[in-house]
Amino acid sequence: MNNREKEQYLREYHVLKSQGKPFFPYAVLKDSAMACLVLVVIIAMAIIFGAELGPKADPSTTTYTPRPEWYFFFLFELLRVVKPPALVFMATVGIPTICMVLLILLPFFDRNPERNPLRRPIATLAGITVIAAMAYLTIEGAVAGSPTEIEMKVPHSLEPGKAVAASSGCLGCHKIGDNGNSGPGPQLTKIGARLPRQAIARTLINPTPPMPTYSKLRQQNPKEFNELVDFLSSLK
Numbered sequence: 001m002n003n004r005e006k007e008q009y010l011r012e013y014h015v016l017k018s019q020g021k022p023f024f025p026y027a028v029l030k031d032s033a034m035a036c037l038v039l040v041v042i043i044a045m046a047i048i049f050g051a052e053l054g055p056k057a058d059p060s061t062t063t064y065t066p067r068p069e070w071y072f073f074f075l076f077e078l079l080r081v082v083k084p085p086a087l088v089f090m091a092t093v094g095i096p097t098i099c100m101v102l103l104i105l106l107p108f109f110d111r112n113p114e115r116n117p118l119r120r121p122i123a124t125l126a127g128i129t130v131i132a133a134m135a136y137l138t139i140e141g142a143v144a145g146s147p148t149e150i151e152m153k154v155p156h157s158l159e160p161g162k163a164v165a166a167s168s169g170c171l172g173c174h175k176i177g178d179n180g181n182s183g184p185g186p187q188l189t190k191i192g193a194r195l196p197r198q199a200i201a202r203t204l205i206n207p208t209p210p211m212p213t214y215s216k217l218r219q220q221n222p223k224e225f226n227e228l229v230d231f232l233s234s235l236k
């Protein structure tokens with residue numbers, strides 16, 4: 001801002017200030033009206049669309065798919081795509097924190113008096129980019145496959161076993177490829193190389209706690225059980 005602009009700004013500011021508008025009732029009235037409007041919209045939406053309560057929490061379920069609230073989908077998606085453990089902290093805590101700090105410091109490093117978005121290309125572009133990136137990540141996060149899906153290429157004949165593994169809660173304790181948690185159970189990515197088929201089946205029927213037994217699956221659905229074991233022994 002050069003001196004002439006500064007003087008003009010101060011003059012305009014002085015005029016505006018001397019004309020002045022009192023906070024009460026001018027600003028208070030405006031704010032109250034807007035607050036009422038927002039409230040009415042929320043009430044109307046609750047009446048028209050209803051406010052659904054999810055099912056009651058069931059501590060014994062093994063098929064529950066944990067999902068964040070929609071406004072955290074972008075972080076959820078970041079966590080999902082960033083696989084190397086060394087980068088996870090940077091991507092999910094580091095980058096959002098840096099963005100927030102930059103936003104808080106904005107008035108200190110951006111001293112541009114212009115208010116027209118077109119005359120502030122960098123700020124405008126940065127704002128649009130952030131919103132677009134968050135929108136993109138939110139959409140990706142919303143349509144992302146559930147964590148009970150195993151993203152991994154396998155021969156067609158092993159697809160059924162992969163589906164059984166995916167829906168049986170193994171991923172809660174085991175990692176298969178890039179899927180699942182890395183504990184408390186060991187990695188299963190190469191389990192077929194480590195254990196013979198028989199031993200895998202035996203582990204499923206008679207596991208060491210905390211791993212639950214899958215003998216019920218064998219009794220009730222031997223076909224699925226065999227498909228599961230086929231899939232696991234193929235992991236080499």
Ligand code: HEC
Binds near residue numbers: 170200207
């Ligand atoms: C509650 C957590 C949990 C769940 C769920 C679970 N496991 Fe395990 N699993 C473990 C733990 C812990 C071990 C290690 C036990 C030990 O110390 O021998 C293990 C061991 C194994 C082993 C032997 C690994 C080795 O290297 O010896 C196999 C195979 C296995 N699990 C497969 C599965 C499959 C397949 C499923 C899903 C159908 C499953 N597990 C579900 C916790 C779990």
